[in-house]
Amino acid sequence: MPAASTGRRIRIRMSARAIDEPHRVASQLELLFDLTFVVAIAAVTAQFAHDSAEGHGLAGLVPxxxxxxxxxxxxxNFTWFASAYDTDDVVYRLLTMVQMGGVLVLAAGVPAAADHSDYRAVTFGYLIMRIGLVxxxxxxxxxxxASRRTALRYAAGITFVQAGWVLRLVVSETGALPPSAQVPFFAALYVLELAVPRWAERTRPTNWHPHHIAERYGLFTIIxxxxxxLATSRGVEGVLGAAGAGSPLVVIAVSGLVLLFALWWLxxxxxxxxxLSDRxxxxxxxxxxxxxxxAALAALGAGLEVAVEQTGHDIDASPLAICxxxxIPVGVFLMLVWMVNAxxxxKPVMRPAVILGCVTVILLLPLAAxxxxxxxxxxxxxxxxVLLVILTIAPWTRRLQDGCPKP
Incomplete structure (x- = not known):
């Protein structure tokens, strides 16, 4: 749809976009949508860092x-829908704004969910987001x-599972759901959420654009x-305000930046x-x-914040737990990146022996803390x-020098 014809029209008839649409990139609305998630991720990361610093990292992991x-x-859900049906008309923009509002409500409820297992604001924010998507x-x-049955299946499936989330909140608030059943109930709803797309698209797959999806996931990774x-900077700011810079602070701050750069590279x-286009x-x-x-990247931010914080404050977490x-987030990230790319x-870019060896070393290093x-x-x-990056790109360099294409 040409830019001149969108954003000014109240309603444009929705039709599936072409999967081979040339020059398909993230829209300005999608980038604005992502910014609301910055707030939510910052809230959940800060709370997890707080729990970890107090020595309650395992207890805070589930929330x-x-x-x-x-x-x-x-x-x-928004990203894959937008890849197939983004019309960018007034109605589409307003419904996207509704979903953005839900994200902000959810973010506001993170402290209560983590501290008191109070999921009312989180559930309400999630409900707002789902209403916009339905x-x-x-x-x-x-x-x-042509895709009516698929779309209606999505709407019905999302509504059904959302009713389950509301029911979970109600029975939890009334005490009808014992604490031992909280996690299994969540896991069951989690499985149902993941099943909705598979069930809906059995009738007819949606026309998502492979390069657009890859770009959107890459942008979220960068976020x-x-x-x-940001989490590391918060830790540095707190230490500087309390005790000033020392060599451990400088080492962790620099190492954290190098680590994040290496993960980005990989x-x-x-x-x-x-x-995605071929498969x-x-x-x-x-x-x-x-x-x-x-989740591993978000948890890594919390871990780096605690690692920085312990250089200037006495915290309850042990050096072993901090490391x-x-x-663990680094190891999980590396293994999953290798698996999803494979x-x-x-021919996967990262060789199995190299990645497994690196992850093993990383998981053993904290024992020396x-x-x-x-x-x-x-x-x-x-x-x-950094060594993993070098060992991964070295074969490419040799192939290019020999005049061979990349693997």
Whole structure:
């Protein structure tokens, strides 16, 4: 749709966009939509960092993963819908704004969810987001006759599962749901959420654009890396205000930047657009696998913030726990990036032996924290990732020098 004909018209008839549409890139509205998630991710990361610093990292992990699932799933549903049906008319923009408002409500409820297991604001914010998305699917069902059954299945499935989330909140508030059943209930709803797209698209797949989807996921990855930088900066600011800069602070801050840069390098080594185009049937594995990738990056931000904070404050978390708060997210990120890329590429960029060896070293390094200190371990983790980058790109360099194409 030409830019001159969109944004000014109240309503444009929805039709599936072409999967090979040339020069398809993220719209300005999608970029604005992403900014609201910056607030939500910052809130959940800061809360997880607070829990980890107090020595309650394991207890805070479940609320962190639950709230982050709501954030990720709402973003992902909007992204795939927009890839297939973005009309950018007035109605579409207003319904997107509704979803953005839901994200902000959810973000406001993060502290209560983590501190008191009060999920009222989080559930209400999620409900607002889902109402906006259901309205979009109903529009698509009314306008696009060829994909009507798919669109209506999406609308019905999302509504059904959302009713489950509201029911979970009600029975939790009334005490009818015992604490031991909270996580299993969440897991069941989690599975139902993931099942809706597979069920809906059994009738007719949606026309998502592979290169557009790859770009959108890449942009969200950059947002999460930026949140890690922000979390580290918060820790540095707190230490400077209390005790001033010392060598451990400088080492961790520099190592954190190097680590994030190495992870960015590894993620974008293999553009996913062509792989998604050639293997559209692998899109579920690739897309769902990014929940772990994104959650790992958010958790890494919290771990780096705590690692910086301990250089200037006495905190309850042990050096071993702090180092594992950095090492585990890095290991999870590396393994999942390798796995999702292997699902798309005929020849994965990262070699299995190299990636497994690097992850093993990273997960063993925290054991030396009591002797070496947190700063040295974080620096060693960063160095391991830099070495992984070198070992990954070296074969490409040799192939190019020999006149051969990249793998």
């Amino acid at each position: 962190f993963l639950q709230v982050f699932f709501a954030i990720w799933w709402a973003w992902m 309205a979009q699917w109903l529009r698509a069902g009314a306008d696009d006759a 999460l890396l930026g949140e890690s930088v 993620y974008f080594l293999a553009p996913a657009g062509d792989g 559209r049937h692998r899109s579920y594995l690739w897309g769902y696998g990014h929940y772990g990738i994104f 594992y708060a950095v090492a 699902s798309l590429l005929a 009591p002797q070496l200190g947190v700063a040295a371990v974080v620096a060693a983790i960063a160095a391991s990732c």
